[in-house]
């Protein structure tokens with residue numbers, strides 16, 4: 001199973017076991033119980049596993065757990081406010097931006113990062129920012145509305 | 154009767170409330186199959202066939218069995234010869250005796266962890282003797298072709314299948330006399346169209362978790378569109394009584410047909426039975442691509458004859474489908490495609506017939522639209538060619554020929570709710586059709602219309618009052634993300650006149666839920682919605698009976714009042730559900746349980762009008778209608794067509810939740826756009842060449858335009874719940890045809906083969922320049 005590592009996850013220090021090839025996605029999902037990030041492709045394409053590492057978006061399925069030591073990792077669960085929906089998460093609810101929900105955590109992490117960079121994004125800026133996140137249920141329109149909706153308050 | 158209220162009076166119906174499960178999903182807390190665990194759980198993995206068609210000579214499992222952590226290895230020899238299948242029972246839990254497509258599961262392993270299971274599976278040695286392959290329906294139907302199912306004649310079939318050798322099913326419907334009718338036509342157009350295989354690509358890969366209790370009862374959780382189809386399939390192919398299997402569902406990461414019938418559940422149950430420990434199997438994306446199912450490739454010969462003034466006279470359609478290695482839903486898809494071949498038009502003479510053949514490909518099966526997107530592409534592209542030849546505007550030509558009120562669908566079924574004319578008029582205005590058609594700028598616009606069914610088979614609902622007067626609604630319908638839990642709750646709340654938060658929706662469970670055939674065929678809102686209304690009415694009858702005692706009145710003089718009250722009509726006296734619940738639980742009568750079940754029973758074929766052969770279903774559904782305009786831009790250098798906008802008008806009878814209807818339109822558009830422009834599963838000599846998301850592209854934000862305009866048209870379906878009918882599939886059906894027609898408008902190129910790749914568009918442009 002490999003060595004014990006210590007991760008800075010959603011503002012808490014969490015210990016896990018990781019071998020050299022263990023991905024961050026496996027660690028956070030299987031050992032640390034944070035299952036918002038999903039394994040949709042395990043290949044870095046779908047974006048369902050998106051997390052933020054040191055403020056940058058990352059594919060948890062392509063990130064090695066051992067390389068994540070000493071960095072600030074934030075998952076969708078870490079964006080909630082005391083377990084309650086954040087304004088962004090609430091905007092996903094209010095705008096009907098959730099269907100099956102499998103892409104949702106990844107979408108929210110990407111959208112959060114986008115809003116940090118561009119507080120009032122245009123439609124095309126949101127499309128750009130979410131271009132690495134696949135949603136097979138929607139046509140993205142309501143997701144874009146959710147992101148822009150929270151920006152406009 | 155509650156079901157007869159009109160839109161204006163509705164209390165919960167017609168409101169875009171958020172989905173009841175949206176909160177757990179945005180918080181990242183919703184549990185899908187991959188999240189479930191049981192104590193002492195093992196992981197399963199499978200070995201897949203390296204050949205498309207081969208006899209299995211021998212297995213050697215010793216190396217795999219020796220691996221530390223491996224608990225059990227199963228091969229075809231460990232399975233009895235039982236078969237499953239919704240139409241033709243031709244498929245075992247695992248390959249036995251021979252393999253019929255590359256990637257087919259041939260052996261499986263359960264081990265302490267996933268890595269060990271996957272590594273051990275690769276250590277299983279199987280000796281094969283290769284057989285000749287058939288890799289297209291044409292090759293499959295040739296005399297002397299290698300036969301996939303030598304015992305086809307003996308297989309159990311649920312309908313009178315016309316099947317022989319590699320012919321899986323033949324279906325034919327005809328009305329009038331097409332052969333004679335061609336003489337009456339001023340213009341006859343005949344073309345051949347081709348469509349490709351599309352992967353469902355539900356973002357969640359398929360998976361299952363099975364556990365055998367000490368008394369032998371099996372608990373089975375899986376990603377599915379029907380806990381009941383899972384139960385039936387597992388029991389059929391493993392020879393188990395259905396009373397031994399309890400099938401349940403966690404949240405499902407979408408299903409567009411791929412999770413309707415079995416995927417990995419039978420193997421997972423077999424491993425759990427063999428090890429007496431819980432076993433979980435989650436497919437990798439590649440395995441999901443290679444072993445689950447996909448949309449049928451079609452070849453379509455379509456011939457249409459019309460009068461000079463544009464009046465439609467006759468249509469003949471001939472279909473040839475690749476069915477893949479197992480029948481699955483193929484006979485149904487062929488049947489529906491045949492029925493939809495004529496579109497929402499009145500043709501006095503029409504004939505559609507076709508074959509689906511077994512081939513050494515992955516099984517093709519149900520996929521949003523169920524054969525309709527393919528035939529709609531052909532028919533609607535051809536109608537545009539006719540409009541061009543006659544010099545008639547494509548919308549005018551359609552308005553002249555769409556089914557009028559009272560006209561029947563092809564085959565003879567009556568159509569009660571028909572908003573097709575209005576749909577066409579709406580998109581003409583919303584898309585600014587007349588202007589855009591005239592000013593042929595860079596972009597092109599294209600129209601397409603369709604009808605589709607919503608219906609099929611059996612469903613039920615139980616509405617149970619709790620001790621405090623709130624309710625549990627139990628239907629057994631799996632919410633695959635489209636929002637049926639929310640819609641059914643709204644229907645129930647409307648019928649009971651109570652707020653949404655006083656109803657809890659039970660999760661589907663074959664031990665506890667009434668039968669529900671499945672979340673497929675755009676059927677849940679319409680059929681299950683009807684059952685919910687019936688069950689709620691049953692509960693209301695009982696509530697009124699008890700209220701009559703309390704209020705010292707007659708039940709007939711009572712009315713429901715918003716918020717969970719029963720009152721005497723015209724008087725102030727009333728009693729709350731809370732009081733009725735307390736009384737029935739603790740004093741008089743017993744707790745209130747309302748229930749209702751039904752099976753869709755309107756005949757599809759009217760034998761007085763039409764002749765049908767080999768139809769796999771007798772009662773398919775009521776009709777939903779849509780019209781859409783697509784706008785595309787063409788890059789003249791690369792040939793790349795990109796979608797720039799879409800305008801929809803969809804007749805859904807009554808939108809129970811307009812926001813969710815829009816969600817279905819958006820999603821159907823995006824999935825249809827990918828299908829039209831670039832999605833394609835490609836086989837290289839029996840091997841699927843692109844089973845990854847790297848190599849199989851799906852639409853992202855860069856490809857799907859933001860501008861999707863949706864108009865909801867409401868022509869109430871008389872027996873639908875509050876007038877509603879389904880919407881899930883039709884939103885995709887019209888997309889390829891409208892995009893194809895837009896490409897023609899933009900570039901003058903008429904494509905008859907999907908997808909409309911840059912290469913095909915460019916070749917068309919070049920050819921047009923030469924000629």
Ligand code: FES
Nearest residue numbers: 042044045047061
């Ligand atoms: S699972 Fe990581 S990108 Fe798809």
Ligand code: FES
Nearest residue numbers: 100103135136137
């Ligand atoms: S909601 Fe299903 S994939 Fe986005």
